[in-house]
Structures are given as C-alpha cells and as structure tokens.
Amino acid sequence: MAVTLKQIAEIAGVSRGTVDRALHDRGRVSPEVAERVRRIAEELGYHPNAVGQALARSRKQIKIGIIVQSAETPTMKIVVEGAEQAARALQKEGVEVVIRTMESVDAIQEMLYLDELMEMGIHGLAITPADDAIICEKLNEIADQGIPVVTFNADLPQSRRMCFVGQDNARAGRTAAGLMALMVAQDGKVATITGHLRNDGHRMRCTSFSEELRCIAPGIMTLPIQPCFDRDDCAYELTQHLLAEHPDLAGIYVAANGQHGVCEALREAGRDGKVRVIAYDVTPQNIDELRQGTISILIDQTAREQGSRPLMLLRDFILYGRRPEHSFCYTGITLKTRYNL
Amino acid sequence: MAVTLKQIAEIAGVSRGTVDRALHDRGRVSPEVAERVRRIAEELGYHPNAVGQALARSRKQIKIGIIVQSAETPTMKIVVEGAEQAARALQKEGVEVVIRTMESVDAIQEMLYLDELMEMGIHGLAITPADDAIICEKLNEIADQGIPVVTFNADLPQSRRMCFVGQDNARAGRTAAGLMALMVAQDGKVATITGHLRNDGHRMRCTSFSEELRCIAPGIMTLPIQPCFDRDDCAYELTQHLLAEHPDLAGIYVAANGQHGVCEALREAGRDGKVRVIAYDVTPQNIDELRQGTISILIDQTAREQGSRPLMLLRDFILYGRRPEHSFCYTGITLKTRYNL
DNA sequence: TTGAAAGCGCTAACAA
DNA sequence: TTGTTAGCGCTTTCAA
Numbered sequence: 001m002a003v004t005l006k007q008i009a010e011i012a013g014v015s016r017g018t019v020d021r022a023l024h025d026r027g028r029v030s031p032e033v034a035e036r037v038r039r040i041a042e043e044l045g046y047h048p049n050a051v052g053q054a055l056a057r058s059r060k061q062i063k064i065g066i067i068v069q070s071a072e073t074p075t076m077k078i079v080v081e082g083a084e085q086a087a088r089a090l091q092k093e094g095v096e097v098v099i100r101t102m103e104s105v106d107a108i109q110e111m112l113y114l115d116e117l118m119e120m121g122i123h124g125l126a127i128t129p130a131d132d133a134i135i136c137e138k139l140n141e142i143a144d145q146g147i148p149v150v151t152f153n154a155d156l157p158q159s160r161r162m163c164f165v166g167q168d169n170a171r172a173g174r175t176a177a178g179l180m181a182l183m184v185a186q187d188g189k190v191a192t193i194t195g196h197l198r199n200d201g202h203r204m205r206c207t208s209f210s211e212e213l214r215c216i217a218p219g220i221m222t223l224p225i226q227p228c229f230d231r232d233d234c235a236y237e238l239t240q241h242l243l244a245e246h247p248d249l250a251g252i253y254v255a256a257n258g259q260h261g262v263c264e265a266l267r268e269a270g271r272d273g274k275v276r277v278i279a280y281d282v283t284p285q286n287i288d289e290l291r292q293g294t295i296s297i298l299i300d301q302t303a304r305e306q307g308s309r310p311l312m313l314l315r316d317f318i319l320y321g322r323r324p325e326h327s328f329c330y331t332g333i334t335l336k337t338r339y340n341l
Numbered sequence: 342m343a344v345t346l347k348q349i350a351e352i353a354g355v356s357r358g359t360v361d362r363a364l365h366d367r368g369r370v371s372p373e374v375a376e377r378v379r380r381i382a383e384e385l386g387y388h389p390n391a392v393g394q395a396l397a398r399s400r401k402q403i404k405i406g407i408i409v410q411s412a413e414t415p416t417m418k419i420v421v422e423g424a425e426q427a428a429r430a431l432q433k434e435g436v437e438v439v440i441r442t443m444e445s446v447d448a449i450q451e452m453l454y455l456d457e458l459m460e461m462g463i464h465g466l467a468i469t470p471a472d473d474a475i476i477c478e479k480l481n482e483i484a485d486q487g488i489p490v491v492t493f494n495a496d497l498p499q500s501r502r503m504c505f506v507g508q509d510n511a512r513a514g515r516t517a518a519g520l521m522a523l524m525v526a527q528d529g530k531v532a533t534i535t536g537h538l539r540n541d542g543h544r545m546r547c548t549s550f551s552e553e554l555r556c557i558a559p560g561i562m563t564l565p566i567q568p569c570f571d572r573d574d575c576a577y578e579l580t581q582h583l584l585a586e587h588p589d590l591a592g593i594y595v596a597a598n599g600q601h602g603v604c605e606a607l608r609e610a611g612r613d614g615k616v617r618v619i620a621y622d623v624t625p626q627n628i629d630e631l632r633q634g635t636i637s638i639l640i641d642q643t644a645r646e647q648g649s650r651p652l653m654l655l656r657d658f659i660l661y662g663r664r665p666e667h668s669f670c671y672t673g674i675t676l677k678t679r680y681n682l
Numbered sequence: 683t684t685g686a687a688a689g690c691g692c693t694a695a696c697a698a
Numbered sequence: 699t700t701g702t703t704a705g706c707g708c709t710t711t712c713a714a
Binding site (some may be wrong): 004005006016017020024026048049051052053054055056057059060 | 690691692693694
C-alpha cells in the first residue's frame, strides 16, 4: 500500500490537516513543523493519491470555457468533436465545460465570447486566438486574474498563456519533405500549394518543406510556392496550369486547404495516382481521396487531440495543481495512408 | 452536478446500499425494489462516478501478474518499459504489479512462472504466451477460476483469454505494401526478408504484403520471401546475394528482425538511401538507421503500449468491472520517418 | 431483504 | 498555528 497523509501525520505527531497544508504550501503551518513533515514525506516517498484528491476537490463545481474559431472547416469540426468528447468525460468528474464556436476568425466576436465566459465565472480558458493585439491584451488580463489560459491550434506566444497545444508546423513541413524525397525521383519536379502566404502556420510548413527538400534532395526541382487561399477552385486552376506547364510533375505538396481542387485537376488530367500528393489532416473527404489513391499520404495534426488536450491540461492544473512541463505542447505528427487510417 | 447514488436512494426511498446492490446485481434485493431503483436510475441518467468507485475499491489490495517472453530483444525491452511505467502509475492507485521476464520462449519456464504468480494470489494476468498446448490449457484453468487473462504481443486465440493486445499484422503488411508502391517505380523489383517462415505474425506480415502489392502494383516484381531467422548475419548474406543478382533492386521489406544486416550490406554496396527499406519498430538501433537514411520508413507496433495496455485493461476489469469491447485490441500502426520520431 | 455505518485519501471550513 | 470534522461517491460489512 502506498504512503498516505494519515501515516505521515501519525509519524510527525500532527493532524492530517497540518500535513496537507505543509506539503502543499497552503500556509498556516510553522516553518519547523512544515520542514519536519516534508522530510518525513520525502523519506517515505509520499505521492498524493490522485483519486482521493479528485474526489475531495470534486466538491467545488469548476467550469472551463473553450472558444473555437472557424469551427465549420473540416479540421476544426474534428477539433470540436474532441472538445465535446473531453467535455463529456470531464462532466463525470464534476467539471463543466462551456463551448463557444464561431464560423469565422473574428476578433470582435471573440472578445464578446471572452466577456461572456468571464461573466459566467470560468476557472480556466482554452482558445484558438485571433491574431490581434486586443485579444492578446484580453488574455493577459484574464491570466493575471489567476485564470489559466491555453491556446490551441493557433498560438499567441507573446501572451501570458500557460501553454499552447498544436502542431509543430516546421517539423510537419520537414516530415513532408522527407516523404516526398522518398517518393519522387531524384530529378523530379515538385510543386507546393499553400493557403495564405501570410498565415504563420502555412508559411512555416512551406519554408521548412522547401529548405529540407533542398537539403536532402538537391536534385529535385521545386517550383515556386503558390497560394490558393484555402479554396478548392483556386487550387484546381493552379494545378491545371502546373500540369500543362510541367507534364512531368512528380509531386505536389498541399500545405493547407485546397487539396480537393488539386485532386480534381489531377483526375481530369489522368495524373491521379501518378503524381504523389502530400496533404494535411484526416478529414472525411481526405479519407476518400486517400482511398482513391489521389492523395498519397496525409500528415495528421491529430485534430481531435487539439480539442481534448487543452481541456485536460486545464483540469489538471485547476484540480490537481499540475502545471504542464513545457509552454509548447506539440501534438504528434501522424502519417496516414489508406491502410492505416 | 451529475446524478449520485444518494439521490436515487432518496427518490426511491431506500438506502444507498440497496441502490448499489440493485444497480450492480449483487443480489439481496427484492425484485420489485430492484426494478424501481433501476428505472429511476435510468430516468435520471445515472452513471457511476468512476473516481468514487476507485476510491472505495482501493481498499482491497489487488495484484496483477505479467509475464514477458524474449524480454531481451530490443522491441520487447520497450514492451517491458511500458509495463513498468504502467506499474508505477497503478501503484499509486493501490494496484500491485508483479513482472516476470524470461529471455527465451520457453513453455516450461513459463509454466513455472504461472504457478508462482497464481500462488501469490494475483487477481489478473497478462502474458505473452508460448505457442504450446500446455500453456493454453493452463490459461483456461486460470480463466475458469474467474481470473481475467490478457495475452499481448503474441496471441492464443483458441484459449479463454479475455482479450489480446497487439498489432494487426495483416494490416501492417498491407500498409507496408502501400508505402512500397508509393516509393518504387511501377516496374521495380522488391525483396522480402522475414524472420521465421512458421512464425504466425511474420507470415501474416509477409503474405499480406505480397498480396496487396500484387493487387495495387502488378508491375512490381516481387522476389521470393526469404527467412533470416531474425539474425543480422544471415540477413546480411541474403542481402549481399540479392544485390549481386539484382543490381536494380528497388526495395526491401524486412518483416521481422535482421534489418541491421540488411542495412550493413546496403551500405557496403553503396546502395543505402537508394534502395527503399521498410522495417519494423522504433528501437534505438532502428532510429539510427532511420537517421542515416538507410531505413526509409519504420512501421511501429507501439511496443510501449503493448506493455501498458494489458495492465490497464486488467485494472479496468478488476476495479471497475469494465470488460473490453472486443476480444482483439489492436494497437495502432504508426509510421515513422526520421522526421517524426 | 434491507439499512446503518465505516472507510477509501484527500481538502477545506471552522474552531480552538 | 494547529486540530477537528464533515464530506466528496462509492463499496462492503454487520446488524436488524
């Protein structure tokens, strides 16, 4: 049996309450007693029993708020699902989760939601922040009130958030480069289509991809990066032009959305399955493309985890006082073919 | 706040003990009362609070035994690590885990350990079973005493084990085929090196690989499957011969151990990085090969999970009465390149 | 067949 | 500064 508070209390000749206060620095304990208790706990190898802690703390009803942007996109839908799933699990632990979703990326709307949640008296906040100074300001204000803030999917690194949960885009880009190098000939041509040139995540994925590819396969010719603004119609046209100009195109790296336009153009040209396509995220439509063989490999950002993890981190902090080890909590980079979905 | 036993008891006008007995079919409750209680619980959407359950049950000290074969191999070492990690976590919940490892695959030794563990009074058993009738017999005997048995890494499907935790080798083989088809030209030559021809897992990985490859890339020429008995020296020679006979060899699928012999031969012939190599499991040495670029892609069977998951499943069953949904619990098929380790 | 009560390990309000 | 106590939700023993 593991060591308990009670045992320590008996050995130290004090009450359990005192031990609890001493070990958790809750004050109201004389330094000498605190020191003695801590020493005994150390010697006995005491670890608080998480189940007991959880049960005791379940008394106070805690509330966590979560705000999700662009919730209608396929990927963010999965993020929301992950959040809902976590919310159900947390409910059984007595933690209430309030979800607010918005269709667009709108700092004003987001501010309104932030105010609403704060008024509801949340004990923690998870958010996909708009890249805007007023949001950053607001998050700092919230953090300063002692309410932990976790950003996810998108980050605001200069804010006083507790941590960020999301993908390491640079690493994802390099991973894509490694795969592309494995799949196309050493003198092949590879095109890159991205979403927005000034989106931080998209840019990171593209530059890392290009740099790494140049480094490991200098013979491969990389065509200029082209943005499709996350639109399939635009990506479709871009791909048509690419195929016309470069009939020997060997691979396409789609760093953001637009992959379906790319696939459509490839099919029309009868080049699907020939041109290697690397795209992002396991969404229902992407799964179809994978099954058809038009997309070769998907890099997944484990969207579900991006929805659930922030809530769990907040719960751990609020309920158990556990602070995340790093301020960046990168979710895995998972590779999917049609065979290991 | 979620519905509690107490609330149901109040509404039903009975005690908490009675509600508990009624809802969990522990007997000693009149049918009418039981029925009424169940109805109320149903209406209120009652879900037992897992934290409360765990705390209450933590009173009885439970013990789980785990037996690991071939524990010295790189992969099984990771499995053992996973088990040890889980054991530490379980210890904090008051669950004791007894680990027994053996170097070889030895049914007699395994029997001895089984007897030892049974005498220690274990409440659950996890085991990598030797493929032997007496082990099967013994496991059935244990299962019939009401002690749940989980096989992992290797299975004994005809036994009355509760479930198996491990990789879906057929799927892994198909995944490898899909990747190989993406990496080598449509008229390339691919070789398969396996461990033992009569090892169930190895065979499954190979046949699925060949079948799938023939199906999706009929132009690819597959050379006959050759066993290396999991030995690097043997695999080294096989590879040398392969390279001599087929200077244009495009890919090698290594379905079991021996990959380092393969890599060595490739390096000597200056074909490393040219010939695509798919191998199994994220072990330290494999990571090196991946980094060097000699192995192209690793298929991981998430060995760590194979060590921890069985213990968690047993804990869930013993402590919470949760039975696994399926009798096969496949761990993921994870793809690793040097970039997403 | 049922109820009462103790107890799992911990927290926190209150009293001293 | 310290101790006492109630209670989180559930299981289980003992009496009735």
